[in-house]
Amino acid sequence: MKVLVINAGSSSLKYQLYDMRDESVLASGRVERIGMDSSIVTHEPAGKPEVRDVSEILEHVTAVKRVIDMLTHKEHGVIGSMNEIDAVGHRIVHGGEVFKSSVLVTQDVKLEIRRLFDLAPLHNPAHMMGITAVESNLPHVPQAVVFDTAFHQTMPNTSYLYPIPKVLYRRHKIRRYGFHGTSHSYVSGQAAAYLGMPLKSLKMVSCHIGNGASCAAILNGESFDTSMGMTPLEGLMMGTRSGDIDPAIVPFVMNKEELTLNEVNSMLNKHSGMIAISGISSDMREITEAMEDGDKNAKLAFDMYVYRLKKYIGAYAAAMNGIDTLVFTAGVGENSAAVRKAVCEGITFLGIELDDERNAIRSKEAREISKDSSRVKVLVVPTNEELLIARDTYELVKAAHSS
Ligand code: ADP
Numbered sequence: 001m002k003v004l005v006i007n008a009g010s011s012s013l014k015y016q017l018y019d020m021r022d023e024s025v026l027a028s029g030r031v032e033r034i035g036m037d038s039s040i041v042t043h044e045p046a047g048k049p050e051v052r053d054v055s056e057i058l059e060h061v062t063a064v065k066r067v068i069d070m071l072t073h074k075e076h077g078v079i080g081s082m083n084e085i086d087a088v089g090h091r092i093v094h095g096g097e098v099f100k101s102s103v104l105v106t107q108d109v110k111l112e113i114r115r116l117f118d119l120a121p122l123h124n125p126a127h128m129m130g131i132t133a134v135e136s137n138l139p140h141v142p143q144a145v146v147f148d149t150a151f152h153q154t155m156p157n158t159s160y161l162y163p164i165p166k167v168l169y170r171r172h173k174i175r176r177y178g179f180h181g182t183s184h185s186y187v188s189g190q191a192a193a194y195l196g197m198p199l200k201s202l203k204m205v206s207c208h209i210g211n212g213a214s215c216a217a218i219l220n221g222e223s224f225d226t227s228m229g230m231t232p233l234e235g236l237m238m239g240t241r242s243g244d245i246d247p248a249i250v251p252f253v254m255n256k257e258e259l260t261l262n263e264v265n266s267m268l269n270k271h272s273g274m275i276a277i278s279g280i281s282s283d284m285r286e287i288t289e290a291m292e293d294g295d296k297n298a299k300l301a302f303d304m305y306v307y308r309l310k311k312y313i314g315a316y317a318a319a320m321n322g323i324d325t326l327v328f329t330a331g332v333g334e335n336s337a338a339v340r341k342a343v344c345e346g347i348t349f350l351g352i353e354l355d356d357e358r359n360a361i362r363s364k365e366a367r368e369i370s371k372d373s374s375r376v377k378v379l380v381v382p383t384n385e386e387l388l389i390a391r392d393t394y395e396l397v398k399a400a401h402s403s
Pocket of ligand 1: 282331332
């Protein structure tokens with residue numbers, strides 16, 4: 001079975017085509033600047049050179065058509081015809097409380113995703129455009145949706161409720177949902193497999209730290225708590241997002257700086273975090289380089305980032321009454337030995353002993369970076385959300401065929 005994985009944004013669409021016999025990626029790519037002039041399609045067929053095509057792509061229907069053209073192209077295509085695409089899986093940011101796992105797309109499912117537009121106004125409408133664009137291009141192909149929030153639906157109400165008037169939860173579903181669920185689910189499974197232990201037996205903290213960043217406390221194989229909340233703004237300090245702050249800052253700043261709600265929202269989401277404190281960049285590589293060159297603001301940003309991450313790991317160790325596995329993943333987690341070292345060096349009391357040589361090794365494989373004597377196993381596990389989406393889609397379609 002061949003599964004096309006799609007991550008549709010408002011002006012972009014990323015894709016991967018998987019052959020599920022061996023879970024190999026036949027091609028991947030992205031369409032950028034949808035709805036603007038000079039849209040760009042970048043197509044990377046496995047084993048062949050990358051292709052770039054610039055043209056006008058006004059909406060998602062055309063973007064999906066271009067993707068199919070690329071996949072079936074005489075020279076840089078990887079399949080003979082679009083009939084070879086057996087299923088399509090979509091990444092959906094918000095599944096609210098309705099979706100506790102991945103599902104096949106039906107009229108009801110589409111209705112529910114529409115009802116969730118309020119909770120994810122930037123993401124869910126774009127995902128919906130992706131779904132309808134696939135429907136018009138591949139009308140008979142089954143589609144599945146995989147939610148960033150679904151993995152965290154196991155959180156107990158002590159984790160997911162905010163201590164604010166309950167009527168707000170009843171009326172508007174204001175609660176903590178958590179995100180990066182596909183990644184936390186994938187890396188926790190991979191970590192357990194690497195350790196040769198049942199996932200259910202582990203008390204794990206997984207740190208997905210990229211541009212966006214979140215931690216999850218994973219108990220009995222299920223999400224027990226996670227640092228992002230109703231939106232991906234809560235929790236850790238991130239590239240351009242503040243993470244946790246005193247909410248009273250919002251009305252205070254609006255008043256003092258004469259800012260509108262939208263402006264404060266934009267400040268907290270786009271102009272805070274690493275970029276605000278370093279004054280240099282939101283990119284951990286640039287921060288680390290500047291820090292090594294003696295830049296004080298870069299060092300402060302790095303230290304705050306690490307400090308806030310350590311506090312979450314400590315909090316989750318307390319929440320689960322212990323921890324035996326710590327996992328790092330995503331851009332910073334997979335690549336920054338400096339961040340991993342700084343975090344682990346400050347929490348040795350938990351039973352963490354980092355092995356500096358193992359930590360310095362660069363690899364695309366899951367690996368242990370703690371010493372053999374370390375009570376808590378510290379792992380680096382490359383995330384692969386697209387593969388998990390392809391797997392869920394494959395399983396759902398297979399199950400539907402056999403029922
Ligand atoms: P996104 O959340 O957009 O998916 P990624 O998971 O790709 O982001 O992570 C991007 C982050 O990873 C950036 O801050 C980048 O600086 C960081 N990163 C990537 N490679 C390295 C590296 N070698 N050293 C330190 N940080 C890195």
